[in-house]
Amino acid sequence: MKIHSVGGSRYGSRCAIQIGAKGINVPIEHLPVPFPEDFRRKNPVGLVPVLEVDGKFLPESQVICEFIEDLGDGPSLRPRDPFLLAEMRLLIRQYELYCDPALMLLYAPWRDQPGVPFAKALVEESRTQFRQGLSLLEQRLDGGKYAVGGTLSLADCALMPPLFQSTLLFPTLGLDLPFADMPLLDRYFQATATDPHVSLVLGQMEPPLREMFANLRCA
Ligand SMILES: N[C@@H](CCC(=O)N[C@@H](CS)C(=O)NCC(=O)O)C(=O)O
Incomplete structure (x- = not known):
C-alpha cells in the first residue's frame, strides 16, 4: 500500500x-x-492524493483517511462518541x-497560467470567502487544543494543512x-501546530509551498 501525492499538498498532508x-x-x-501522462489512469480527475492498494487506486483524501481508519491499525483518529x-x-x-473553494478561486486560474500575477480583486475576494467559511469553524470550535474530543482526530488532519x-x-x-x-481558530491553530505529528508534516509542507508562493504576485 502506498500513496501518490505531491510536495506541499494540503490534501496529501491529511x-x-x-x-x-x-x-x-x-x-x-x-x-x-506536471503529473506523468498516465496518472489519469490512477485518478481520472487528475488530482492527488491517490492510495494504491493491491493494484487498485483510491482517490479523494477523506475517503483514503476513512479507509485507513477502517483498517484498524494504530490508534484511532475517530472519536468513539457518536456526537x-x-x-x-x-x-x-x-x-x-x-x-476550500475560496482557495480554489485563486489556484484554478493560476494552475492554467503559472506565473501570471493574480488580480488584486480576485485575491481579496478569495480571502473574504475563505474568512466567511472559517467563521463557521470559529463558531463550532470549543477552545480546546484539538478540533474535537481533546485528542488528535481526522478533523485536525484535514484542517491544519490548509490553515497553515x-x-x-x-x-x-x-x-x-x-x-x-x-x-x-487562532488559538486552535497555534496549539495544534505543536502536536508532533502535525508539526512534522507542516514542516515538510513549508519548503515546497514557499517555493511555489515565491512566484505569486498580485497585480
Ligand atoms: N478533493 C480532492 C482534492 C485534491 C486536490 O485538489 N489535489 C491537488 C493538490 S493539493 C492536486 O492534485 N492538484 C493538481 C492539479 O490541480 O493539477 C481530495 O480531497 O483529494
Missing part, C-alpha cells in the same frame, strides 16, 4: 499526519509536476464546502493572516 499519528508504514511518493464523531465530520465537511497554507499564502500577497481575529 494522510501524512494520519499515517504518522498511527505509526503505520504507508509510504508517500511525490509525483513530479463527537459527527462533529469531526461536520468540521471537515464545512471546511471542504465553504473554505493560508498563513503563507495571504501574507505573500500582501494581505493579513485570514484568521488572526478569530480567537478560537
Whole structure:
C-alpha cells in the first residue's frame, strides 16, 4: 500500500499526519509536476492524493483517511462518541464546502497560467470567502487544543494543512493572516501546530509551498 501525492499538498498532508499519528508504514511518493501522462489512469480527475492498494487506486483524501481508519491499525483518529464523531465530520465537511473553494478561486486560474500575477480583486475576494467559511469553524470550535474530543482526530488532519497554507499564502500577497481575529481558530491553530505529528508534516509542507508562493504576485 502506498500513496501518490505531491510536495506541499494540503490534501496529501491529511494522510501524512494520519499515517504518522498511527505509526503505520504507508509510504508517500511525490509525483513530479506536471503529473506523468498516465496518472489519469490512477485518478481520472487528475488530482492527488491517490492510495494504491493491491493494484487498485483510491482517490479523494477523506475517503483514503476513512479507509485507513477502517483498517484498524494504530490508534484511532475517530472519536468513539457518536456526537463527537459527527462533529469531526461536520468540521471537515464545512471546511471542504465553504473554505476550500475560496482557495480554489485563486489556484484554478493560476494552475492554467503559472506565473501570471493574480488580480488584486480576485485575491481579496478569495480571502473574504475563505474568512466567511472559517467563521463557521470559529463558531463550532470549543477552545480546546484539538478540533474535537481533546485528542488528535481526522478533523485536525484535514484542517491544519490548509490553515497553515493560508498563513503563507495571504501574507505573500500582501494581505493579513485570514484568521488572526478569530480567537478560537487562532488559538486552535497555534496549539495544534505543536502536536508532533502535525508539526512534522507542516514542516515538510513549508519548503515546497514557499517555493511555489515565491512566484505569486498580485497585480
Ligand atoms: N478533493 C480532492 C482534492 C485534491 C486536490 O485538489 N489535489 C491537488 C493538490 S493539493 C492536486 O492534485 N492538484 C493538481 C492539479 O490541480 O493539477 C481530495 O480531497 O483529494
